[in-house]
Amino acid sequence: MSTTSPSEFAGTTMRSASALSTRALRNTRRMPSTFLPTLAMPIFQSIAFAGTFFAITKVPGFPTDRSINWYMPLAVCMGAAFGGVGLGFSAIKDMENGFFDRLRMAPTPRRSLIIGPLISCYIRTLVVVTVVLLVSIGFGARPTSGVVGLAMLYIAALGLSTVSAGWGLGIAFRFRDMRGAAIMQLTLFLTMFLSSAQTPLNVMTGWLHTVARYNPATNILRLSRQGFLGDVTWDGVWGGLVALVGLSVLTLWFARRGLDSLDR
Amino acid sequence: MTATLSVQSTAAMNHNWRIGFRQTVAMSKRSVLALWRQPALVVPSMIFPLFFAALGTSSFGRAINLPGFPKVDSFLDFSLAGTIVQGVLFGSVQSGSALATDIENGFFYRLMAAPSSRLGILVGRLAGAAAYGAFQTLFFSLLLLPFGMSIKGGPLGVLIMVVSGGLIAIAISGFMAAAALKTGSSEAVQGIFPLVFIMLFFSSAFFPRQTMSGAYKHIADFNPISHLIEGMRDICIDGLSSGAIARAILVPIAIMIVSFTLALRALAQRIAAQ
Numbered sequence: 001m002s003t004t005s006p007s008e009f010a011g012t013t014m015r016s017a018s019a020l021s022t023r024a025l026r027n028t029r030r031m032p033s034t035f036l037p038t039l040a041m042p043i044f045q046s047i048a049f050a051g052t053f054f055a056i057t058k059v060p061g062f063p064t065d066r067s068i069n070w071y072m073p074l075a076v077c078m079g080a081a082f083g084g085v086g087l088g089f090s091a092i093k094d095m096e097n098g099f100f101d102r103l104r105m106a107p108t109p110r111r112s113l114i115i116g117p118l119i120s121c122y123i124r125t126l127v128v129v130t131v132v133l134l135v136s137i138g139f140g141a142r143p144t145s146g147v148v149g150l151a152m153l154y155i156a157a158l159g160l161s162t163v164s165a166g167w168g169l170g171i172a173f174r175f176r177d178m179r180g181a182a183i184m185q186l187t188l189f190l191t192m193f194l195s196s197a198q199t200p201l202n203v204m205t206g207w208l209h210t211v212a213r214y215n216p217a218t219n220i221l222r223l224s225r226q227g228f229l230g231d232v233t234w235d236g237v238w239g240g241l242v243a244l245v246g247l248s249v250l251t252l253w254f255a256r257r258g259l260d261s262l263d264r
Numbered sequence: 265m266t267a268t269l270s271v272q273s274t275a276a277m278n279h280n281w282r283i284g285f286r287q288t289v290a291m292s293k294r295s296v297l298a299l300w301r302q303p304a305l306v307v308p309s310m311i312f313p314l315f316f317a318a319l320g321t322s323s324f325g326r327a328i329n330l331p332g333f334p335k336v337d338s339f340l341d342f343s344l345a346g347t348i349v350q351g352v353l354f355g356s357v358q359s360g361s362a363l364a365t366d367i368e369n370g371f372f373y374r375l376m377a378a379p380s381s382r383l384g385i386l387v388g389r390l391a392g393a394a395a396y397g398a399f400q401t402l403f404f405s406l407l408l409l410p411f412g413m414s415i416k417g418g419p420l421g422v423l424i425m426v427v428s429g430g431l432i433a434i435a436i437s438g439f440m441a442a443a444a445l446k447t448g449s450s451e452a453v454q455g456i457f458p459l460v461f462i463m464l465f466f467s468s469a470f471f472p473r474q475t476m477s478g479a480y481k482h483i484a485d486f487n488p489i490s491h492l493i494e495g496m497r498d499i500c501i502d503g504l505s506s507g508a509i510a511r512a513i514l515v516p517i518a519i520m521i522v523s524f525t526l527a528l529r530a531l532a533q534r535i536a537a538q
Contacts, residue, residue, distance in 0.1 A: 037458075044462060048462070048465040048466060049465075051476065051478075051479070051480030052465055053324070053470070054475070054476060055330050055332070055333075056324060058330055059326050193315075194319075198319070198320075198323040198324070203323075204322055204325075205322055207318075207322060208322030208323060209322065
């Protein structure tokens with residue numbers, strides 16, 4: 001009886017994951033309509049919010065006088081998050097048309113069914129962040145702390161796409177039909193907006209201030225805005241990193257448990 | 265003899281009008297009942313505007329002291345009109361989508377095969393949307409009152425806002441009905457939603473035009489949604505004035521004439537194509 005060594009197992013996982021991510025990226029190329037909203041919405045959000053709420057930067061205590069510097073990282077994070085839950089939609093579609101059952105019957109490690117789509121999600125997120133960043137610079141956004149600040153934006157976006165992908169896949173594996181789509185989107189939407197999405201904590205008043213203070217999305221947004229509101233500081237970074245790592249572990253575990261529940 | 269024929273034809277015309285009216289009322293009732301029986305269709309257009317109002321009040325509460333911001337006691341006073349129009353816009357997309365669903369599932373063609381009023385199909389749907397828009401206006405106004413909002417126009421102001429809400433619903437639903445009749449696809453009507461959302465954001469729904477600058481201000485100045493909102497907003501934050509009432513009523517009517525004409529043309533084309 002032959003046994004598989006850990007390195008062989010990891011190799012098989014990565015080969016399967018790579019094939020699945022290639023498939024997801026091919027689907028994006030063949031059906032751009034599935035990806036374009038994920039790209040168009042953050043661009044729209046960045047420009048529209050910056051224009052509509054331009055005057056809010058004049059409120060004492062607002063950390064920048066460029067509204068787009070405040071709203072562009074939010075738009076990027078929303079785009080990354082919705083791109084992540086998009087994996088949940090794809091999984092539901094695959095389950096409804098039977099393709100996912102064929103994947104489950106294949107002799108591939110289960111984890112590759114999560115890692116593969118996740119890799120494709122990272123590639124799409126990188127495209128979204130770069131395009132939104134360039135367009136926003138065209139509309140007046142100005143990085144304030146160079147490459148390190150931009151790296152914070154990319155880290156926040158990639159981390160958030162991991163969190164939302166885990167959440168989306170976990171919900172998809174449990175609901176197994178499009179009923180889960182509304183839950184994925186709504187929870188994400190609420191989590192993102194009940195934070196310092198629109199204004200910093202010191203400008204908020206009332207109930208939202210309390211909710212936003214304890215919402216981990218506030219820390220993630222703070223991380224993403226590091227490169228646009230002044231210098232990058234450890235105080236502004238660590239909370240976001242902890243939130244991303246903690247939520248990623250939780251949601252990926254949620255997705256894995258959901259995947260296992262399909263076999264039961 | 266000519267006089268008898270004339271009396272008979274007038275009586276027949278009156279009879280036809282009465283039947284047409286009854287059919288239109290029945291169609292309106294059907295569209296309202298559909299909303300009542302499927303709360304899932306209604307809830308987003310009720311909840312999301314309230315969520316944004318609550319969020320805006322906490323996020324932008326301090327903005328009311330900025331130069332150029334209208335004199336208000338609370339951000340809620342400012343945001344009520346935007347909240348109402350937002351809800352009515354979302355509800356109107358549903359109304360158009362329901363008409364498209366009628367086409368998709370064949371109900372529309374069964375009505376065509378029946379000796380029913382063609383106009384009643386459209387007017388009934390728009391009347392249902394108007395009833396829902398008026399209800400949303402009243403609901404949002406009453407619900408936000410205990411949270412510190414005040415309506416300077418008083419009860420009469422609320423009544424005028426309710427009428428305005430109903431007219432705005434007809435105006436927007438007219439465009440959605442035109443899209444539904446043109447395409448016959450509920451997916452296509454839902455596809456208009458992002459466009460509606462974009463128009464809403466590039467208007468004075470969330471922030472006053474006086475605080476905007478550059479291209480954004482120009483877009484908001486020309487955006488009809490800004491003008492739909494501002495008549496109602498004037499009644500809420502400044503009280504009743506002939507200018508505010510005229511804006512709240514006449515702007516929706518002007519847009520309604522355009523959208524209803526488009527919807528009628530699309531209806532005629534669909535009937536002709538059948």
